[in-house]
Amino acid sequence: MTAVERQSESGKARRLSELAALVSGEVLGDASTLISGVAGLEQAKAGQLSFYGNQKYKKQLGTSAATAVLVPRDNEPSDRGVVYVRVDNPHLAFARIAQEFAPKRTYVPGVAAGAHVDGSAVVDASATVMAGATIASGARIGARSVIGPGCYVGERARIGDDTTLVANVSVMEECVVGSRCLFHSGVVIGADGFGFAFDPSVPAHIKIPQTGIVRIEDDVEIGANSCVDRATTGETVVGHGSKIDNLVQVGHNSVIGPMSILCAQVGLSGSTELGTGVVLAGQVGVAGHLRIGDLAKVGAQAGVMSDVDDGATVLGAPQMPAKDFMRSTAIFMRLPELSKQIRELQRRLQALEQETNKP
Secondary structure: OOOOEEEOOOOOOEEHHHHHHHOOOEEEOOOOOEEOEEOOOOOOOOOEEEEOOOHHHHHHHHHOOOOEEEEEOOOOOOOOOOEEEEEOOHHHHHHHHHHHHOOOEEEOOEEOOOOEEOOOOEEOOOOEEOOOOEEOOOOEEOOOOEEOOOOEEOOOOEEOOOOEEOOOOEEOOOOEEOOOOEEOOOOEEOOOOOOEEEEOOOOEEEEOOOOOEEEEOOOOEEOOOOEEOOOOOOEEEEOOOOEEOOOOEEOOOOEEOOOOEEOOOOEEOOOOEEOOOOEEOOOOEEOOOOEEOOOOEEOOOOEEOOOEOOOOEEEOOOOEEHHHHHHHHHHHHOHHHHHHHHHHHHHHHHHHHHHHOOO
8 A cells, every 4th residue: 555645624613612622711802712823923814823931022912913812811802803712821722722723634554665674674554654764674663653855764663653753754773763753864863873982002992882873752853964973882862741842962871751841952961860840941061971951941052061040040151040140140241331430440550559659
C-alpha cells in the first residue's frame, strides 16, 4: 500500500458557547456567536477569536477586529461590540481552542514503494512509512507512527506508538523513542557524543567510543535541526513532556527532566542534569557536569558555570540571581557617567591636597 498523506479541512464554524465550555470560560455577550477560526489580536478578522493576556497589548485589544477575545477573569468589558470570554489563563485557553480549528493530518497506513524496510524490522500494520525512508535491521515502529520522507531509523532502534518523524529525521542505532513524540525536519537522535582524549606523544585527539544510547520518553517534541547525542556509556535522556526548540544541542549523558523547555540555540555540555520543569531561554549555554534544579529558569544568553538551585531564576554569564543581574546591568549602563564623575572627584581631591600642602 502506498503511504500517502491526506490533510483534512480545518474545523467548521463553532458556537462561542461551545468553545467557552471547552475552557471553562464565562461569555460576556452573545454566546451564540459563530467563530470560524483563531488569530492574534492584530491579524484577527470578523468571525475569529483572539486572546489578551498581557497589558503590553492593550492598544491592540482596543483596535482588534476579532469578534471574540479571551481575557483574564478580572478584565473589564468594553462597550465596542466585542464578545469577551473570561478565563483563568487566556494563553492556555487559546491553545486549546486553536486545536479545534487546526487542520487534522491523517495518513494511509503502509509502506510506500520508495521506502526501504529491512526484512528483520518490525513495522506495525497501522504505521506509515513514506517514500525515501529507511528502516534498518531489527528496528521496530509502533502503532500509527509516521516515518516521513528521507527519515532513517537505525539498527535495533525503537519508535513508540503515535510518534511522527516529519522528514529527514535520523534516529540512530539502538536509540529508543517513546509514544506521541513529534520530531521536526533535520532532527538527529543518537549521533556520537563529542568525546576525545588528547595524546601529546602523537600528538592526536583520540576518539572515545560512544557506546551508549539516547532514550526519549513519551510526549516529547523536538524542533528542526536539533541534536541529542548518544551517551559515552549508559543513556542520554529526555524526560516525558519536554519540548525542545530548533537548533538545540544536547550533549552526551545529559539528562533532561520531565516537562522542561529548551528554547532555540540552547547548548548543553556533556553530563548536564536538568530537573523537572526547567526553562532555558534562547542561546543559554551550560557547562558540563552541572545540575539545574527543579523549576529553575535561566534567562536568554546566560552562561551557566555552576549548579542552579531549585526554583531559582538566573541571568548573565556567569549566571547570577536575576535581581542582582538587573541591578548590575543598571550600573553598567551608567559606567560612562560614573567614570566622568570619578575623574571630576579625583581632580577636586588633587586640588584640595595641593591647597592643604601649601606652606
